[in-house]
Amino acid sequence: DKLEGLKTIAVTTNGINLTRLLPRLKEAGLNAINISLDTLVPAKFEFIVRRKGTNLSSKATVLILAGMCLLYLQVNCVVMRGFNEDEVLDFVDFTKDLPLDVRFIEYMPFDGKCCCFEILLGHK
Numbered sequence: 500d501k502l503e504g505l506k507t508i509a510v511t512t513n514g515i516n517l518t519r520l521l522p523r524l525k526e527a528g529l530n531a532i533n534i535s536l537d538t539l540v541p542a543k544f545e546f547i548v549r550r551k552g553t554n555l556s557s558k559a560t561v562l563i564l565a566g567m568c569l570l571y572l573q574v575n576c577v578v579m580r581g582f583n584e585d586e587v588l589d590f591v592d593f594t595k596d597l598p599l600d601v602r603f604i605e606y607m608p609f610d611g612k613c614c615c616f617e618i619l620l621g622h623k
Contacts, residue, residue: 572599
């Protein structure tokens, strides 16, 4: 049963288990997905998700979901100096013909009680 009054049920994920869980999530009413994909480079992706052998599964997940066109799909990319700022045009190229929205998000330079301004892209 769908919850009355809700128009959107969304999940934010790095996509690692999404293809396995998607049928059950859709049954439960999921109609939007935000995929966190901060890099298109497999080694960097493994570093971010802290798992070896992912083979950049989020990129593959984006392609699969975009091809299915069954859900609203958004890709969120946090841009960080010294890590992935050189990939912004690659993201645009990768997603320009796919039925999804891409949102480039500014890195928030806070880690607990510390400020990490050196990796803030717009900071001088």
